[in-house]
Amino acid sequence: MAFGSGAMTNSIGEIRNADCIFVIGxxxxxxxxxxxxxxxxxxxxxxAKVIVADPRRIDLVNFAHLWLRHHPGTDVALxxxxxxxIISHGWVNQSFVNERTEGFEALAESVKDYVPERVEKITGVxxxxxxxxxxxxxQSANSSVLYAMGITQHATGTHNVxxxxxxxxxxxxxxxxxxxxxxxxxxxxxxxACDMGGLPNVYTGYQRVDDExxxxxxxxxxxxxxxxxxxxxxxxxxxxxxxxxxxxLFILGENPVLSDPNAEKVKDxxxxxxxxxxxxxxxxxxxxxxxxxxxxVSFAEKDGTFTNTERRVQRIRKAIEPIGxxxxxxxxxxxxxSRLGYPMNYDSxxxxxxxxxxxxxxxxxxxxERLEGLGLQWPCPSIDHPGTPxxxxxxxTRGRGKFHITPYAAxxxxxxxxxxxxxxxxxxxxxxxxxxxxxxxxxxxIYPEGLVEINPDDARRLGIKPDNGLVEVASRRGKVKARAKxxxxxxxxxxxxxxxxxEAAANLLTIDVLDPIAKIPExxxxxxxxKKLG
Amino acid sequence: MKEVIxxxxxREVRAEEGMTIFQAAKKVGIEIxxxxxxxxxxxxxxxxxxxxxxxxxxxxxxxxxxxxxxxxVVRTDTQRVQEARKLAIDFLLSDHPYDCMTCEKSGSCRxxxxxxxxxxxxxxxxxERHDYPIRGRNPFFERDYxxxxxxxRCVTVCHEVQYCEAVDYSERGFATKIAAxxxxxxxxxxxxxxxxxxxxxxxxxLSEKAGRFKGREWELQKVPTICSYCGVxxxxxxxxxxxxxxxxxxxxELGINRGWTCVKGRFxxxxxxxxDRLTEPLxxxxxxxxxxxxxxxxDAVAEGLKNIKSKYGADAIGFLVSAKCTNEENYxxxxxxxxxxxxxxxxxxxxx
Numbered sequence: 012m013a014f015g016s017g018a019m020t021n022s023i024g025e026i027r028n029a030d031c032i033f034v035i036g037x038x039x040x041x042x043x044x045x046x047x048x049x050x051x052x053x054x055x056x057x058x059a060k061v062i063v064a065d066p067r068r069i070d071l072v073n074f075a076h077l078w079l080r081h082h083p084g085t086d087v088a089l090x091x092x093x094x095x096x097i098i099s100h101g102w103v104n105q106s107f108v109n110e111r112t113e114g115f116e117a118l119a120e121s122v123k124d125y126v127p128e129r130v131e132k133i134t135g136v137x138x139x140x141x142x143x144x145x146x147x148x149x150q151s152a153n154s155s156v157l158y159a160m161g162i163t164q165h166a167t168g169t170h171n172v173x174x175x176x177x178x179x180x181x182x183x184x185x186x187x188x189x190x191x192x193x194x195x196x197x198x199x200x201x202x203x204a205c206d207m208g209g210l211p212n213v214y215t216g217y218q219r220v221d222d223e224x225x226x227x228x229x230x231x232x233x234x235x236x237x238x239x240x241x242x243x244x245x246x247x248x249x250x251x252x253x254x255x256x257x258x259x260l261f262i263l264g265e266n267p268v269l270s271d272p273n274a275e276k277v278k279d280x281x282x283x284x285x286x287x288x289x290x291x292x293x294x295x296x297x298x299x300x301x302x303x304x305x306x307x308v309s310f311a312e313k314d315g316t317f318t319n320t321e322r323r324v325q326r327i328r329k330a331i332e333p334i335g336x337x338x339x340x341x342x343x344x345x346x347x348x349s350r351l352g353y354p355m356n357y358d359s360x361x362x363x364x365x366x367x368x369x370x371x372x373x374x375x376x377x378x379x380e381r382l383e384g385l386g387l388q389w390p391c392p393s394i395d396h397p398g399t400p401x402x403x404x405x406x407x408t409r410g411r412g413k414f415h416i417t418p419y420a421a422x423x424x425x426x427x428x429x430x431x432x433x434x435x436x437x438x439x440x441x442x443x444x445x446x447x448x449x450x451x452x453x454x455x456x457i458y459p460e461g462l463v464e465i466n467p468d469d470a471r472r473l474g475i476k477p478d479n480g481l482v483e484v485a486s487r488r489g490k491v492k493a494r495a496k497x498x499x500x501x502x503x504x505x506x507x508x509x510x511x512x513x514e515a516a517a518n519l520l521t522i523d524v525l526d527p528i529a530k531i532p533e534x535x536x537x538x539x540x541x542k543k544l545g
Numbered sequence: 546m547k548e549v550i551x552x553x554x555x556r557e558v559r560a561e562e563g564m565t566i567f568q569a570a571k572k573v574g575i576e577i578x579x580x581x582x583x584x585x586x587x588x589x590x591x592x593x594x595x596x597x598x599x600x601x602x603x604x605x606x607x608x609x610x611x612x613x614x615x616x617x618v619v620r621t622d623t624q625r626v627q628e629a630r631k632l633a634i635d636f637l638l639s640d641h642p643y644d645c646m647t648c649e650k651s652g653s654c655r656x657x658x659x660x661x662x663x664x665x666x667x668x669x670x671x672x673e674r675h676d677y678p679i680r681g682r683n684p685f686f687e688r689d690y691x692x693x694x695x696x697x698r699c700v701t702v703c704h705e706v707q708y709c710e711a712v713d714y715s716e717r718g719f720a721t722k723i724a725a726x727x728x729x730x731x732x733x734x735x736x737x738x739x740x741x742x743x744x745x746x747x748x749x750x751l752s753e754k755a756g757r758f759k760g761r762e763w764e765l766q767k768v769p770t771i772c773s774y775c776g777v778x779x780x781x782x783x784x785x786x787x788x789x790x791x792x793x794x795x796x797x798e799l800g801i802n803r804g805w806t807c808v809k810g811r812f813x814x815x816x817x818x819x820x821d822r823l824t825e826p827l828x829x830x831x832x833x834x835x836x837x838x839x840x841x842x843x844d845a846v847a848e849g850l851k852n853i854k855s856k857y858g859a860d861a862i863g864f865l866v867s868a869k870c871t872n873e874e875n876y877x878x879x880x881x882x883x884x885x886x887x888x889x890x891x892x893x894x895x896x897x
Binding site: 237241 | 683684685705706707708732737738739754755766768769770771772773774775776777778779780783785788789790800801802805806807808809810812813814815816817818819821822823824825826827828829834837839842843844845846847849850851853856857859860861862863864865866867868869870871872873874875876877878879880881882883884885886887888889890891892893894
């Protein structure tokens with residue numbers, strides 16, 4: 012919204028050349044381990060300064076020059092505070108602001124009240140650290156921001172992201188090598204799923220369905236009339252089911268029962284569908300509810316491409332034949348489409364990519380024969396284009412970069428007498444979204460069950476044994492039992508859980524309040540109480 | 546960077562100041578034998594296999610660590626050099642088990658390669674041999690320090706790539722070995738099981754547990770592909786035999802990860818052959834699944850969708866594409882939604 016595209020602005024390989032790396036809402040070492048190696052190399056080999064903003068003492072804190080331990084859900088306040096400091100100390104990159112952005116005056120006005128002393132009261136971060144972080148970020152030759160779901164999975168997620176964009180534009184830390192805003196995408200092809208039009212309002216390459224000219228182009232390419240109405244997001248679909256408007260759902264390789272906030276409700280809603288079809292490689296919690304289950308294949312059993320978090324389109328290659336009677340997913344979809352009266356006849360994924368390139372300007376130059384080696388980073392508009400390592404070089408995708416006003420609002424649910432702990436959720440190194448890591452023996456052996464991490468003082472007060480005492484964690488929505496892991500990586504009053512395991516699914520507890528703009532649920536902050544069981 | 550001109554094996558070589566002799570030689574296609582050196586890691590100069598003659602130097606020098614200089618004259622293939630290398634291999638073999646016939650690294654082991662190339666059937670030296678117990682309580686890899694040649698690659702990787710510092714040299718002299726602190730098992734250390742040490746071990750000291758005794762190096766088909774876990778997009782190499790993925794390795798020449806991986810990428814692949822995999826289409830009748838043919842299952846889906854569309858309209862149907870499937874598959878599924886069904890109700894779980 013601020014720049015015009017949602018992707019890493021820079022390449023992974025550029026991280027080690029940044030002078031200042033600001034890591035916020037990303038436990039990089041556990042969730043993007045190989046990117047964390049780049050951060051560590053920047054520190055140890057080049058003397059880069061790392062600023063970590065995280066309530067938990069994550070691994071990268073050990074490599075950080077500065078650790079801002081802000082209270083969960085106060086990111087916007089912290090970032091507004093940094094903007095305030097940068098403006099009041101005269102660290103603004105005035106020529107960048109003048110030439111490439113719009114709306115600076117209003118932004119400056121809006122952060123006037125976020126003086127470090129006030130922000131300290133909201134976030135718990137000492138005022139002098141806020142000033143030092145601002146100085147480092149603004150005044151280093153090249154500063155790069157890395158963020159992940161710790162920024163987006165909040166009721167104020169969109170504001171969090173926009174506040175980061177404000178920070179980069181005010182200081183001109185974007186549009187050049189080694190500097191930019193870099194969301195680290197959580198799943199192997201989440202970038203590609205978005206690029207390919209896996210969103211209700213856009214076709215491939217973020218071309219809007221309600222843009223008349225775009226739609227006409229797709230109607231011509233696909234030979235059929237298309238709906239001009241943007242569709243529903245996943246959360247809206249769930250609501251549609253509850254209201255009886257949605258009757259059928261086709262789910263490809265996803266497990267919303269485990270990954271959705273308020274999982275029990277999702278389960279009830281999916282049960283109300285007239286037709287639920289799930290295409291997956293395991294009988295997931297979601298597939299168990301389906302009327303028809305279609306067995307697809309793993310990445311080892313098919314050809315195709317994934318697009319990584321730095322917009323790099325890379326080849327995956329078939330290594331083995333499909334297991335049992337399973338079929339490559341692209342073939343299943345073709346067969347289904349033909350049965351629906353819209354025949355699809357492709358010989359290979361290569362041929363499908365040629366069609367994608369023909370309807371998608373940013374993928375225009377993507378061809379399988381060009382993807383040997385390191386692949387290509389979009390935008391890659393033509394067959395002779397080398398791809399784009401970093402974005403927004405001379406202009407933003409939307410023209411001028413736009414400053415957005417991002418007022419701080421407290422999280423929708425905070426601890427109180429009845430639910431005195433703040434629960435935050437995430438992943439751990441040894442596991443992944445939901446099922447596949449648990450079906451891998453070694454990973455399951457080394458991290459077999461979901462744990463509740465809790466501060467030693469809190470644990471002692473509640474009489475929880477330091478080695479795996481059983482506890483019950485309850486919120487206003489549900490409760491789960493799990494073993495406790497006592498850890499001083501957490502401040503008192505905060506507990507941490509993963510959402511990997513159905514036996515201890517944190518998403519039974521989380522609140523289903525959505526960010527009003529991006530429709531992303533608040534996974535990172537809710538109130539719970541913790542009780543000792545065993 | 547200042548350019549220096551030197552002579553290697555009679556050839557004039559232009560190199561940059563700061564390069565090592567090894568790198569300069571490689572630039573013009575001269576391969577110098579080596580065990581401990583690995584591109585991208587700081588040299589330990591431990592194995593003495595890469596020694597070369599440098600005019601004016603009293604002793605042979607380790608080319609992996611010795612910097613080039615202007616007008617330097619280097620010889621990489623003299624009899625003196627070859628004898629020194631042969632002796633180095635001979636010494637290593639004097640304390641190395643001769644169990645290549647069951648060693649997982651056979652075929653890719655660098656010690657085996659050089660023993661073969663120098664034609665050393667048996668070490669000339671008889672002496673004390675190590676008899677360490679094999680360590681392998683962790684589920685991913687085994688440590689057999691009887692085979693360790695103390696090249697130090699695993700230590701360098703752990704300290705300078707992973708910054709984990711889980712293993713280091715311990716003891717002194719003949720008793721020197723690589724160990725975690727207090728010689729504990731890896732689970733008791735800060736080890737994150739990235740397995741990058743296993744990937745750089747030139748011999749059989751560190752080896753994956755996966756695929757053990759299932760296939761020899763030369764029987765394995767190597768298929769480079771992209772990891773199925775997070776969004777970094779590391780290149781992995783699937784090692785395949787008889788339609789099974791036996792293990793995952795990595796290659797420093799391939800991918801943005803340059804051969805480095807995390808625990809999930811390297812060791813988290815056996816879900817592919819999990820007995821829980823779905824292998825047949827299923828249709829639910831009266832609350833229980835029964836196996837169906839593809840014809841039957843696809844017809845049921847198509848009929849169901851068509852009925853709902855005609856009764857409630859296209860917008861009563863929704864599609865979730867997948868962040869785990871390929872671009873091509875996601876493209877096709879949203880095309881099915883928009884073109885075949887006629888709805889823009891397309892989303893995925895990226896918000897979660």
